[in-house]
Amino acid sequence: MFLCKEGARVFVGSRDYQEWTSFVHGEGFTQLNKWAIQEWGVPEKEISGMLKIYERLRGFTALPDKVGLIEHGQVVLAGDDRLRAIFTPGHTAGHLSFYNEQDRILYSGDMLLPDEIPYPGIWQENGHAVSGMPSYLESLKVIEELEALTYLPAHGAPSNNPVARCQEIREQLYRDDNKEDRLA
Numbered sequence: 001m002f003l004c005k006e007g008a009r010v011f012v013g014s015r016d017y018q019e020w021t022s023f024v025h026g027e028g029f030t031q032l033n034k035w036a037i038q039e040w041g042v043p044e045k046e047i048s049g050m051l052k053i054y055e056r057l058r059g060f061t062a063l064p065d066k067v068g069l070i071e072h073g074q075v076v077l078a079g080d081d082r083l084r085a086i087f088t089p090g091h092t093a094g095h096l097s098f099y100n101e102q103d104r105i106l107y108s109g110d111m112l113l114p115d116e117i118p119y120p121g122i123w124q125e126n127g128h129a130v131s132g133m134p135s136y137l138e139s140l141k142v143i144e145e146l147e148a149l150t151y152l153p154a155h156g157a158p159s160n161n162p163v164a165r166c167q168e169i170r171e172q173l174y175r176d177d178n179k180e181d182r183l184a
Contacts, residue, residue, distance in 0.1 A: 011076065013085070014069040015094020019123065024063050070096060083107065088143065090136025093123035099146055106148035106162055111139060114159040117169050137173070140166040 012020065033051070036042040070076065072087035076098070083098035088111040098107040110118050120132035143151075144163045151162040159165065 009066070009068060010064045011068040011070050013094040013096040014071055015089075016092050016096075017067060017069055017094075019093060021063060072096070086142060086146070088139035090120050090132045090139045091118045092121050093125075093130075093132070093135075095139070097143065099148065104147065104149040106143065106146060106151040108143070108151045108162070109154045111136075112143060112151055112162055112165060112169075113153045114156040114165065116155075117172060133173075137170065140170055 033047050036047055037044060070085050072085055074085045076083050076085065078098075081100050082102070083100055086097045086099050086106075088095050088097045088108075091110045095109060095111055097109055097111050099105070100107075106112070112118075118136075120136040122132060123130055144166045146162075148162050150158055150160050151165070152158045
C-alpha cells in the first residue's frame with residue numbers, strides 16, 4: 001500500500017496490477033478464503049478475523065484513475081537516475097525490483113529486507129494456488145547476479161552487500177525447511 005499526492009502519476013508492474021485490481025474488487029480474497037478453508041483446513045473462525053482486516057484495508061485502497069504499467073526490463077527515469085525493472089517474484093506474483101546499473105544500487109522493495117525474510121506470497125495460476133517460495137528462491141539468484149553494491153528495501157535501512165544477504169536468507173530458508181522435515 002502506498003500514498004501519493006493527488007494527480008501524481010502511479011506506475012506499477014503489470015502482473016501486480018492484476019492482483020491489485022482483484023484485491024480492490026474483492027475477488028482475490030474470495031479465492032484465498034476458498035483455498036484456506038478447502039485446501040489448508042483453516043477454521044472459518046480464523047478466516048472471519050482475516051476478512052475483517054481485509055475489509056478495513058480495502059476501505060483505504062482505491063485504484064488511481066491513470067496507472068502506468070511497467071514490464072520486466074523496462075527502464076524508468078527517477079530524477080536523473082535510470083532504473084531498470086527487474087522481475088523478482090516471490091513476495092508477490094509480479095514483484096519488480098529496480099536497478100541503477102551506473103551506481104550499482106538495487107531498489108529491492110519487499111523482495112530483500114535487511115532484518116527479516118519477506119513472506120513468500122501465494123497467487124493463482126491456471127486456477128490453482130501457487131506458492132511464491134520457488135519464485136522467491138529463484139529471485140534471490142537474479143539479485144545475486146546483478147552484483148549490486150547497495151540495496152534500498154521497502155522496510156528498513158539501506159544496506160550494503162545484497163549478495164551476502166541473499167545467501168543468508170537462502171540458508172535460513174533451507175534450515176527452516178529441514179527443521180520442518182525432521183518434525184514431520
